[in-house]
Amino acid sequence: MKQETKQGFGTLAIHAGQHPDPSTGAIMTPVYMTSTYVQAAPALTKGYDYSRSHNPTRTAMEQNIAALEGGQFGLGFASGMAAIHCVLNLLQQGDHVVAGNDLYGGTYRILTTVHAKFGVASTFTDLSDLAAFERALKPNTKLVMLESPTNPLLRLYDLAAIAAICQRRGILTLADNTFASPYLQNPLKLGCDLVIHSSTKYLGGHSDVVGGVLVSNDAGLHRRLMHFQNSCGGTPGPMDCFLVLRGTKTLHIRMDRHCRNAMAVALFLASHPKVAKVHYPGLLSHPQHELAKRQMRDFGGMVSVELKATVEQAKQVASSFHVFSLAESLGGVESLVDHPASMTHASIPAAEREKAGLSDGLIRLSVGVEDEADLIADLAQALAQLN
Numbered sequence: 001m002k003q004e005t006k007q008g009f010g011t012l013a014i015h016a017g018q019h020p021d022p023s024t025g026a027i028m029t030p031v032y033m034t035s036t037y038v039q040a041a042p043a044l045t046k047g048y049d050y051s052r053s054h055n056p057t058r059t060a061m062e063q064n065i066a067a068l069e070g071g072q073f074g075l076g077f078a079s080g081m082a083a084i085h086c087v088l089n090l091l092q093q094g095d096h097v098v099a100g101n102d103l104y105g106g107t108y109r110i111l112t113t114v115h116a117k118f119g120v121a122s123t124f125t126d127l128s129d130l131a132a133f134e135r136a137l138k139p140n141t142k143l144v145m146l147e148s149p150t151n152p153l154l155r156l157y158d159l160a161a162i163a164a165i166c167q168r169r170g171i172l173t174l175a176d177n178t179f180a181s182p183y184l185q186n187p188l189k190l191g192c193d194l195v196i197h198s199s200t201k202y203l204g205g206h207s208d209v210v211g212g213v214l215v216s217n218d219a220g221l222h223r224r225l226m227h228f229q230n231s232c233g234g235t236p237g238p239m240d241c242f243l244v245l246r247g248t249k250t251l252h253i254r255m256d257r258h259c260r261n262a263m264a265v266a267l268f269l270a271s272h273p274k275v276a277k278v279h280y281p282g283l284l285s286h287p288q289h290e291l292a293k294r295q296m297r298d299f300g301g302m303v304s305v306e307l308k309a310t311v312e313q314a315k316q317v318a319s320s321f322h323v324f325s326l327a328e329s330l331g332g333v334e335s336l337v338d339h340p341a342s343m344t345h346a347s348i349p350a351a352e353r354e355k356a357g358l359s360d361g362l363i364r365l366s367v368g369v370e371d372e373a374d375l376i377a378d379l380a381q382a383l384a385q386l387n
């Protein structure tokens, strides 16, 4: 493992955690479709006793993604939310969480409707304002949850600065790195304690699997999380792990194309007369463009756009694409369009959305790896609906 971490990203993506099958030499990690493992004598195992606890296909995936994040320990889950839930199990009654106010709707929902019941309070705030962030911290704050770029407004948070503030106060930082992917950004290297991914998105990359992963570098923290992973049981099946592993092998190649296409889309939209504002970290007009250059390898595949349109017109535009598909989720090879206020972010109350600056006229694009000219032509014809 030590040796492997010196290798480049593409080499790690293809080889980290992967070993030819010892019984056949199969180069691809087999899908170990088994619930249990035969023991030579009671409790004498080859490291595997029951597949909720461990499965060899899952181990390969966990090690692979841990290596991509520059972490030592990976844990696989049945979904991104199961991974987030696992981390929230570290908290107890009376604890407090600070989270960004522009975030995945499901993360808002689990904090406000599930963990709030158990006496865990949450504050949602704009973490790009470090002074406001420090004011939101309380003596009982135990966890800071952040996404950068944020969803759907693609703001950036200064991960190193936030992690340093938290470290001084003994607060854990959990970075949701789903939007950037480990190819573009590695929060552990910037001082964060934990990284979570919805592997449903860029890691899987083909919109054919739902999964989650946690990565850390602290053995004690890893042991506690592994205890929750096994106790709560939200673990992925071996076929799902195989699909994610198949996805990570091409992550770097796909991300390069996602980024290139997204930049072209952002530039096209920025000069379009029907567009009020484009949110993309790669644009010079993005308020944290300099931070993006410092913190990320490239600017990502997500672009959000505010149209000069009523809500009804915005929904109409979202429904008039031919290459982009109207669907939730992101990070697959195919381009998707989302109307956050009525789709992905509908679980956040309208007043909260408004406070965070998420307007009802906003459209979010997950720019895929199709041909750039076809994507631009599709956007041009959809926006022509506004004439």
Ligand SMILES: *Cc1c(COP(=O)(O)O)cnc(C)c1O
Residues within 6 Å of the ligand: 079, 080, 081, 082, 104, 106, 107, 147, 151, 176, 178, 179, 197, 198, 199, 200, 201, 210, 211, 212
């Ligand atoms: C999709 C997503 C999640 C939740 O992951 P699931 O795999 O859908 O459970 C969490 N965070 C972000 C940023 C996401 O996009």
